[in-house]
Amino acid sequence: MKIAIFTDTFHPDINGVARTLKQFTNYLDTQNISYKVFAPDSYGNEYVSNNITRFKSFSFFLYPECRLAFPSFFKIKAELQDFSPDIIHVATPFNIGLCGIYLAKKLNIPLVGSYHTDFDYYLKFYNLQFLSRILWKYMHWFHRPFKKIFVPSNETLLQLNRQGFANLKIWSRGVDCQLFHPFYDTKTVREQYGLSKKYLLTYVGRLAPEKDVNTLLAVAKTLPAEINEQIEWLIIGDGPQREELQNGAPLNMSFTGYLTGEQLAKVYAASDLFIFPSPTETFGNVVLEALASGTPAITVNSGGVKSIISVGVTGYLCEPGNVQEFVHSILQLLENDSLRKQMGLEGRNYALSQTWDHIFSNLLWHYTDVIEERKIQKYA
Structure with missing residues (x-):
């Protein structure tokens, strides 16, 4: 052929x-x-x-x-x-x-x-x-x-x-489960980006209106202060909204630009949660990469990502733009280490089948x- x-x-x-x-x-x-x-x-x-x-x-x-x-x-x-x-x-x-x-x-x-x-x-x-x-x-x-x-x-x-x-x-x-996996040395990632707080939350994708990254900022600013003090965010990607987002971002949010290959895979593996508010995905490759890395995903109940996430098993689905649903889901997983780890294992197992x-x-x-x-x- x-x-x-x-x-x-x-x-x-x-x-x-x-x-x-x-x-x-x-x-x-x-x-x-x-x-x-x-x-x-x-x-x-x-x-x-x-x-x-x-x-x-x-x-x-x-x-x-x-x-x-x-x-x-x-x-x-x-x-x-x-x-x-x-x-x-x-x-x-x-x-x-x-x-x-x-x-x-x-x-x-x-x-x-x-x-x-x-x-x-x-x-x-x-x-x-x-x-x-x-x-x-x-x-x-x-x-x-x-x-x-x-x-x-x-x-x-x-x-x-x-x-x-x-x-x-x-x-x-x-997904390439040999590249994206949970077994990287996460300490080097934390040192590279100067991360010192307990939890790392990550977004990967274009920084553009159709990805609804403004909801991401609203979520970061709405989390309770006692939890927020323990969180750091890495926003991985670039696009027309980057400058606007950086100017409006909270102090615990860092922007890396685009990452690829092993560099990206290491950040997924070092993350405690993957947060993805985009309602326009026909599939959502980055969500599957996060699951392969053993990182539970909180995404929108819209588009192709609905077919990737098994609710309560590998992550949660929230209504598009619903800041409170995202906040609730994040708190639910950050306050329950065993559930978060179990979801990470289930996500990895699912990715291995894809x-x-x-x-x-x-x-x-x-x-x-x-x-x-x-x-x-x-x-x-």
């Missing part, structure tokens, strides 16, 4: 789409499966591979980590014809994705796609709700040619079903199904 992937974000971009696709291409390497990625240039272009063709680009205003490229159509067509893929997978609904759709039709190549980002929910946080109808019309038109549309969670599948989408299949997310190999092999089965269906139609 030869696979062509069209995406408007790829490694080393830091977002769920880019990281998932990088995990996928890593898997394809281990299976000796040929692939070619068409993607925008990235920040500094430090990641180079013979399997990737990149194009000049600029940031998309609703999601700066996802880039709008200026692809050379004739270059893509020539490379695609030379590569001769069995299937095209379009991962994003922007310029490069549009090229993938057009060329799949032009060259008669089986086409699938994936839906990763709830842009309609994003509109609410940028006061652009009036664009919702236009957005959904575009999404319908864009996804109509796909033989299968892969979505990361059952919640997203139900949402798209309600919007009238068809050919939906679950393509869940896994292997990338199983998820990607299932995706390849779907690819094969689409390819075989095209062959039958061709010779019927």
